[in-house]
Amino acid sequence: MATMQDVADLAHVSLSTVSYTLTGKRPVSAATRARVEQAMAQLDFRRDPVARALASRRTHVLALAYPVYGVSLGATLNEIVQGAVEAAREADYELVLWPVSSSEPEVLRELAAGRTADGVLLMEVALDDPRIEAVESQGLACALIGRSADPADRVWVDIDFEESLEVAVDHLASQGHTHIAFVNRSQADLDAGYGPSVRALRAYEESMAQRGLTPVSTPCDVNPGAGRRATSALLAEHPELTAVIVMNELALFGVASALREAGRSVPRDMSVVGIAISGEISDMYDHPLTYLAAPGPDQGRRAVHGLLEVLGGRPAPAGVNLPCTLQVRETSGPVTRLTTP
Structure with missing residues (x-):
């Protein structure tokens, strides 16, 4: 050497x-x-x-705090991480994983105190996320891939879930659907104040109410089996449903299983729209899935760029909500069967 x-x-x-x-x-x-x-x-x-x-006196290392326990790093989240890794390496930094959830702030505090990283990127951000204080109390800067209830002047890069749900509901309502369900992330995420779950649910309910429609939502763990059970329960309780919006990447495959078992043809009997997912997931679905495309690597890249600005002694760039773009494929279409109100 x-x-x-x-x-x-x-x-x-x-x-x-x-x-x-x-x-x-x-x-x-x-x-x-x-x-x-x-x-x-x-x-x-x-x-x-x-x-x-x-x-x-710099490690040239950035830490990514991500709760790997009980959460799958699927294709969509993997794109965010990929963007962060690329941006870090372009700036001569390496990215390391700190597997810490919002319920483990003391673990993160210990890691930050070791000064083995120059700054920390927080993923899966809760509205009131104690990891922020844990990092900043040790003198390290942090950037949020997501958004707390009050991000103040910190670096944050989130997905515009409010606009995404409005676009999804509008897409379905414009095709005559009046009975539209929403499959969210888990109840545990909602109880923990996980930002995307809370904001998406609120936006869905508001979009339905603005059209005089009754919202029907269910929490769902992030796995195909849970998606199958949640969808079967929705159909049993609300047989009038003709469309479902899903913001749960892995549960989507269980949704497809439940619809097949119920004899519901997609999109003839039931339209399906995914929220904040990648094109890879759309291609893996039974039929090419209509979906709101997540910003993918750009979210990770922007968070790293913002954090490096702060580490360089410059002001944090303004926080940004990145839009998802509607990709109309084969799982959504007009209502073709009569429903019972």
Whole structure:
């Protein structure tokens, strides 16, 4: 493995000049910098991350706090993580996973106190998320992939769930559907104040009320079996349903099973619309799924960029709600059967 001295010898400069080129602590002429960088490329030089951290007092590591226990990192969330990883590496940072949920702030406090990361990205953000205080109490900056009830001047990048549910309800209502159900995330998420679940439910109820329609919603654990059971229960209690909106990636496949078992043809007897999912999930469904496309990697990238701005001593960029875009495919269509109010 090449050393800094090897680089210095090949570039015909002093060891200190190589160090100044790497750290930027003192000015180096453009010509000299070019020789040093050419030598590093020729030798495939990789700076020791421990030495870099000691020199700069930075770890060049960002931590992603994500509650992996009981939550599946599906295709949609994986796209967010992918965007964050790419943005971090472009800035010469690495991303590490801290598997901590909003119910474990003391675990996160301990991790933050170890100073093994320069900043923390929080995923699956609750409206009142104690992880924020846990991180900031240890002097680390955090960015929210999501949004708390009062994000103040912190970095946050969320999905516009209010607009997404309005678009979904409007799409179905415009095709004559008046009995539209909503399959949400789990009751545990709602009880914990998980932001997307709470905001989406509120937006669905408001969109239905504005049209004089009766909302019918159910919480559902994030797995296909729960989706099957929740949908079967909805159909048994509300046989008049002709459409369902699903904001639960893995439950979607259970929804499809329940509809088949009930003899409901999609979209002839039942329209299905997914919320904040990826195109990959749409393609995996029984029929290409009509869905509101999640912003995907852009959400992770923006959160990392914002966090790096703060770490660089600059003000946090304004928080942003990213829109989902409606992709009309094969699982939604006009009402074709009479329903009983």
